[in-house]
Every structure is written in structure tokens, then in C-alpha cells.
Amino acid sequence: MGTIAGAFAMSHVVFEPEKCPDKAARVWAGMREIARRIQALAPDLLVIATNDHLNNFTLALQAPFIVGVADEYTPLGDMGIPRTPFRGSREFADGFVRFAAGAGFDVARAEEIAPDHGFAFPNLLVNPGGRIPVLPFYINVANDIPPAPARVWSLGGVMRDFVARERAAAERVVVLGAGGLSHWLCEPEQGRVNEAFDRMVIGKIASGRAHELTSLTSEEIRREAGRSGLEVMHWIFAAATVPRARGEEIFYEPMPEWITGMGGIALTP
Amino acid sequence: MSVAPYRVHRLIQDLNRDPTLATTFVRDPEPLFQQYRLAENEQQLLREGTPRALMTLGVHPNLQMKFLRIRRAPGSGGPGPLASYLRDLQLEP
Numbered sequence: 001m002g003t004i005a006g007a008f009a010m011s012h013v014v015f016e017p018e019k020c021p022d023k024a025a026r027v028w029a030g031m032r033e034i035a036r037r038i039q040a041l042a043p044d045l046l047v048i049a050t051n052d053h054l055n056n057f058t059l060a061l062q063a064p065f066i067v068g069v070a071d072e073y074t075p076l077g078d079m080g081i082p083r084t085p086f087r088g089s090r091e092f093a094d095g096f097v098r099f100a101a102g103a104g105f106d107v108a109r110a111e112e113i114a115p116d117h118g119f120a121f122p123n124l125l126v127n128p129g130g131r132i133p134v135l136p137f138y139i140n141v142a143n144d145i146p147p148a149p150a151r152v153w154s155l156g157g158v159m160r161d162f163v164a165r166e167r168a169a170a171e172r173v174v175v176l177g178a179g180g181l182s183h184w185l186c187e188p189e190q191g192r193v194n195e196a197f198d199r200m201v202i203g204k205i206a207s208g209r210a211h212e213l214t215s216l217t218s219e220e221i222r223r224e225a226g227r228s229g230l231e232v233m234h235w236i237f238a239a240a241t242v243p244r245a246r247g248e249e250i251f252y253e254p255m256p257e258w259i260t261g262m263g264g265i266a267l268t269p
Numbered sequence: 270m271s272v273a274p275y276r277v278h279r280l281i282q283d284l285n286r287d288p289t290l291a292t293t294f295v296r297d298p299e300p301l302f303q304q305y306r307l308a309e310n311e312q313q314l315l316r317e318g319t320p321r322a323l324m325t326l327g328v329h330p331n332l333q334m335k336f337l338r339i340r341r342a343p344g345s346g347g348p349g350p351l352a353s354y355l356r357d358l359q360l361e362p
Contacts, residue, residue, distance in 0.1 A: 017353060060279070
């Protein structure tokens with residue numbers, strides 16, 4: 001059986017530091033600390049749960065869960081991210097899709113993805129040189145009708161079971177949920193940050209009570225954290241791969257200057 | 270809050286996917302408004318093209334960002350929000 005060697009979650013982008021240099025420095029230090037911890041775990045494969053921003057998966061066809069199944073990806077290059085190819089794993093991805101199908105989840109397979117910043121930036125940070133093969137795991141929270149937190153939690157459990165039952169004994173997998181926290185991008189409330197909601201999410205996950213977040217509906221998350229705040233689903237997925245694990249807040253900053261609550265946590269299986 | 274009809278989203282998605290189409294649109298949007306069968310109020314709000322107009326129309330937030338970028342004059346962008354961080358990672362933007 002393989003092992004989930006660690007689970008982490010953090011916001012998936014940063015912005016210019018000039019408006020808030022102290023907070024920006026703390027966020028960046030926190031992100032680099034998460035990167036350091038992930039690399040120290042020496043994973044054989046990295047699962048990054050995130051969302052596309054209607055670059056690869058548009059409103060033309062809205063699948064709730066999509067994994068990349070290619071052996072190599074080239075980033076889209078938005079936000080100036082270098083278009084340096086990095087490794088995927090068809091063998092792991094297809095194995096997961098088959099396993100999930102047997103567990104009640106029909107996950108879509110994507111052969112062609114040019115990952116935008118939602119995937120490419122955290123990958124650039126935690127996987128320098130693209131040396132660790134990655135599974136791009138998309139939770140399509142940009143959809144008009146996003147998946148429910150309870151389904152996301154269940155699918156995280158399927159990932160945990162897949163690694164435990166189907167993977168080689170020595171294989172070490174690290175899961176990173178990338179995105180969030182609360183933000184109302186291009187909505188009338190833009191600039192608002194719901195610090196209380198963000199801290200509630202961090203607190204529940206860090207104290208081993210992430211499963212309690214499944215009582216929320218996607219509509220409630222949208223109301224409390226903004227449409228873009230639905231990215232907290234990626235945190236729920238990561239936590240579900242190590243259920244009841246406790247962890248620690250690595251950083252949190254409410255940043256209206258970046259129109260976002262910026263956070264990061266590490267969970268110890 | 271209103272949600273823009275799919276024909277509006279389809280136009281912006283196509284502009285995002287096709288730089289030649291985006292250039293055509295910036296030069297003269299009227300033929301594309303006709304081609305995508307946009308209603309008069311939809312055309313007017315897209316001509317206006319402000320964040321407020323796009324919100325009024327109910328454009329998806331991610332597509333608002335793309336539309337605003339497409340309408341921006343070429344070359345008006347700076348080095349990008351990640352520039353200093355990429356330098357820190359020794360990855361020049």
C-alpha cells in the first residue's frame with residue numbers, strides 16, 4: 001500500500017507586494033515554508049487539487065471533477081508564469097479514474113490541459129523544476145452549479161483509499177489543495193474578506209474536524225466566502241485524504257489589498 | 270444577481286481562445302455582436318466594458334477578467350503581479 005505522506009492547503013496566487021509589504025512578506029514566507037515541507041517529505045507524486053479559471057474548461061461543458069491524464073504538461077503562461085513543461089503520470093491518473101469509477105465517482109479525463117495559474121503557480125513553487133510527477137486534480141468551482149462540499153470530501157476519501165489499496169508499498173503521495181480563501185472577485189462585494197469564515201475553515205481543518213465543513217452547502221460557502229471563495233473546496237479535498245489528521249496554520253493574512261484572505265496549513269497524517 | 274446569457278459568455282470565451290478574433294473585436298466589435306446575436310442591452314454594456322457594466326450584465330467573474338484584459342491596449346500591462354516572486358524563485362518572468 002502507498003502512503004499519503006502529507007496534506008497541505010494554501011492560496012494559489014500572490015499579487016504585487018507594494019501595497020502591503022509586511023503582509024505580503026509573511027504570506028510569501030508561509031508559502032515557501034509549505035514548499036520546503038513538501039520537498040522534505042520527498043514525495044514520489046504530488047496531487048494538486050485546484051480549479052481552472054475558464055481557460056481549459058469553459059462554460060461550454062461543465063464537468064464537476066476532472067483529472068489530467070497526460071505524462072507532460074506545459075503551463076498556459078498567464079500572469080507571466082514560465083511555460084516550462086513538467087511531468088504528469090498517466091499511470092497514476094488512469095488508475096485513479098478506474099478506482100473512482102468503482103467507488104461511485106465518474107471523474108472526467110483530460111488529455112490536453114495548459115494549466116493556468118491556479119495549478120501552475122503552486123506547482124512552480126512546491127515542485128521546482130517539475131521533477132515530481134503531478135496529478136492535476138480539478139474541482140470545477142467555476143461552474144454555475146459547483147459540486148457539494150460533501151461530495152468533494154467523499155472524493156478525497158476515494159483518493160486516500162486508492163493510494164492505500166492500489167499503489168505500491170513504497171510510494172509516497174503528497175496532496176496540496178490550492179486556492180482560496182474568501183474573495184469576491186468581480187462581484188459587487190469585491191475587496192471584502194471574511195476573516196471569521198477563513199479562520200473557521202483553518203481552525204476546523206487544523207483541529208482534525210474538517211469533516212464538519214461538509215455540512216456546508218456550496219451556496220453557503222458562496223455567500224460567506226464569495227464565488228471565488230468556493231476554492232475552499234480544494235482545502236476540503238486535501239483534508240479528506242488524511243481524515244481527522246491534525247495540523248497547523250502556517251500563515252493567514254486577511255488582505256483586502258489583494259481582495260483575498262490568504263492562508264496556508266499543513267496536516268500531519 | 271443576474272447571470273449573463275450563454276451567448277455573451279460564448280463570445281468572451283472565444284475572444285480569450287483566439288487572439289486574432291480578439292484583435293478584430295477590439296478594432297470593431299459590431300460585426301461580432303451581430304454574429305453572436307447579442308441583444309441591444311448586452312451590446313451596450315459590452316461597448317461600455319467597465320467592471321460595473323460587466324457585473325450588471327452578469328458576466329462570470331473569470332470572464333470579466335478576460336474581457337477587461339482583452340480590451341486593454343496592447344503593451345499597457347506591466348511586468349505582471351508575480352514578477353518579484355518569480356525573481357525570488359530565480360525564474361525571471
